[in-house]
Amino acid sequence: MAEMRSPAIVLRGRDYREAxxxxxxxxxxxxxxxxxxxGTKKTKSKFSALVEPLTLGHFLLRRGKSLDTLIQGExxxxxxxxxxxxxxFTYAQYFCExxxxxxxENEPAVPVFTLLLTALETLETEADSARVAxxxxxxxxxxxGFRPVLDACCTCGTATGPFLFTPVHGGLLCGxxxxxxxxxxxxxxxVAIMQRFLDQGFHRLAVCNVSPAANEEIRKVCAGIxxxxxxxAQLKTLSFLKSMESI
Numbered sequence: 081m082a083e084m085r086s087p088a089i090v091l092r093g094r095d096y097r098e099a100x101x102x103x104x105x106x107x108x109x110x111x112x113x114x115x116x117x118x119g120t121k122k123t124k125s126k127f128s129a130l131v132e133p134l135t136l137g138h139f140l141l142r143r144g145k146s147l148d149t150l151i152q153g154e155x156x157x158x159x160x161x162x163x164x165x166x167x168x169f170t171y172a173q174y175f176c177e178x179x180x181x182x183x184x185e186n187e188p189a190v191p192v193f194t195l196l197l198t199a200l201e202t203l204e205t206e207a208d209s210a211r212v213a214x215x216x217x218x219x220x221x222x223x224x225g226f227r228p229v230l231d232a233c234c235t236c237g238t239a240t241g242p243f244l245f246t247p248v249h250g251g252l253l254c255g256x257x258x259x260x261x262x263x264x265x266x267x268x269x270x271v272a273i274m275q276r277f278l279d280q281g282f283h284r285l286a287v288c289n290v291s292p293a294a295n296e297e298i299r300k301v302c303a304g305i306x307x308x309x310x311x312x313a314q315l316k317t318l319s320f321l322k323s324m325e326s327i
Contacts, residue, residue, distance in 0.1 A: 082142075082143045083140060083141065083142055083143065083151070084107075084109065084110060084140070084141045084143055084148075085138070085139070085140050085141075086107040086108050086109040086110060086138075086139060086141075087107070087108045087136065087137070087138055087139070087156065087193075088105040088106060088107040088108065088113075088136075088137060088138075088139045088193075089105065089106045089134070089135070089136050089176070089193070089196055089197065089200075090103060090104070090105060090130075090131055090132060090133050090134060090135045090137070090176075091104040091105065091106050091112070091133065091176040091177070091179060091180040092104040092133055092176065092177070092180055093117075093131050093132065093133055096116065099118070099119050099120075100116055100117060100118050100119065100120065101116075101117045101120045101131055102114060102115070102116060102117075102147075103115045103116075103117050103120075103131045103150070104180055105139065106176075106179055106180075106183070106189070106192070106193055106196060107139070107193070108190060108193045108194075109188065109190075110186055110188060111183060111184070111185070111186060111187045111188050111189040111192075111193075112179070112180065112183040112184065112185055112186070112187075112189065113141070113148050113185065113186060114146075114147055114148065114185065115139075115141060115147065115148045115149065115150050116147050116148070116149050116150065117130075117131045117150045118149070118150070127150060127153060129155060129158070130150075130153045130154070130155055131150070132158070133173065133176060134158070134159050134162065134163065134169075134172055134173065134176065134200075135155055135157075135158050135159070136155070136156045136157040136158075136159070136197070136200075137153050137154060137155045137156050138153060138154050138156060139152075139153045140152040140153060159172065159200060159204070161204050162200070162203060162204060166324070167209060167321075167324060168203055168204075168209060170317055170320055170321055170324065171203060171209050171212070171213055171321065172200055172203060173317045174213065174315065174317035174318055174321060175196055175199050175200065175203075175213075175216055176196070177315050177316065177317045177318075178217070178220065178306070178312065178315060178318075179192060179196055179220070181310075181312045181315065182220065182224055182306070182310055182312055183224075189223075191223045192220065192223050192224075195216065195219055195220060195223060196216075198281070198282055199212060199215075199216040199282070202282045202285065206285060206286060207286070208286075208290065210290070210295050210325075211285060211288065211290045211295070212282075212285065213299075214277065214290065214295060214298040214299065214302070215277045215281065215282055215285060217298075217299075217302035217306075218274055218277045218278055218298070218301075218302060219277065219278065219281055221302060221305055221306070222278055224310065226250060226305050226309045226310065227278065228245075228250050228251055228274065228278075228301060228305060229249075229250060229251025229252060230251070230252060230271050230274055230275050230278075231275075232252065233251075233252055233253055233254035233257060234246070234249050234250070234251030234252060234253065235249070235253060235254070235257040235258075236254060236256065236257050238254050238256070240254065241254065241255075241268055241271075242254075242255060242265070242267075242268070243255075243265075243266055243268075243271065244259065244260075244263040244264060244265055244266065245263060245264060245265075245266045245297075245300075245301050245304070246260040246262070246263040247262055247263075247301070247304025247305055247307065247308045247309075248260050248261070248262060248263075248308055250305050250308075250309060252266070252271070262304065262308075264297075264300060265297075266297050266301065267293070267294065267297065269291075269294055270293075270294045270297040270298060273288065273290055273294055273298065274298055274301065276288060277298075303318075
């Protein structure tokens with residue numbers, strides 16, 4: 081059978097049979113793949129740390145019809161600084177969960193791999209974790225082909241606000257057009273921040289001030305598109321983040 085070598089990030093792991101684990105990887109070269117990691121539930125397994133969620137590593141896989149098998153691997157970076165902080169670790173797991181839920185199996189996704197890696201690296205140093213999350217969400221939607229329409233009303237084309245945002249159509253809606261179910265107001269400042277995130281990504285992210293109100297509006301924009309366009313909703317990590325932030 082064919083083999084594949086690729087750097088990859090562990091998105092999720094779950095028990096499989098008595099001593100094995102099923103591991104979901106986001107590989108650089110083949111996109112999202114599901115791998116059998118044999119014997120990794122054993123305490124003396126040399127691969128047990130390698131297949132922990134959030135681990136960046138080099139992986140050698142034997143390709144299979146439905147499941148690949150882990151042959152060899154080595155850890156590049158375990159992101160220990162994120163694991164030591166519950167909030168940061170939860171944000172990192174959220175990034176992994178939304179990637180897993182959004183991507184099909186075995187389709188190359190180099191830009192998404194690079195985006196997730198950049199988000200994790202930024203999360204280690206950025207003071208505002210929520211700002212990193214909003215930038216990540218918007219750019220992930222862009223890479224998946226669902227970039228929100230932010231330059232004009234998606235119905236009539238006017239560039240004059242104020243605007244609502246309609247998740248159903250993934251764009252702005254002016255006050256003169258019929259209001260879509262589920263639409264909600266977004267401020268001009270929020271629209272400008274989203275455009276900046278989409279145009280510049282994580283470059284000089286720290287200089288971009290995001291108020292709590294703008295953060296919530298961007299979160300609603302992204303959550304709406306993930307739900308209505310990709311069918312991605314009810315994320316466990318996102319629910320946990322909301323409960324932590326409300327404490």
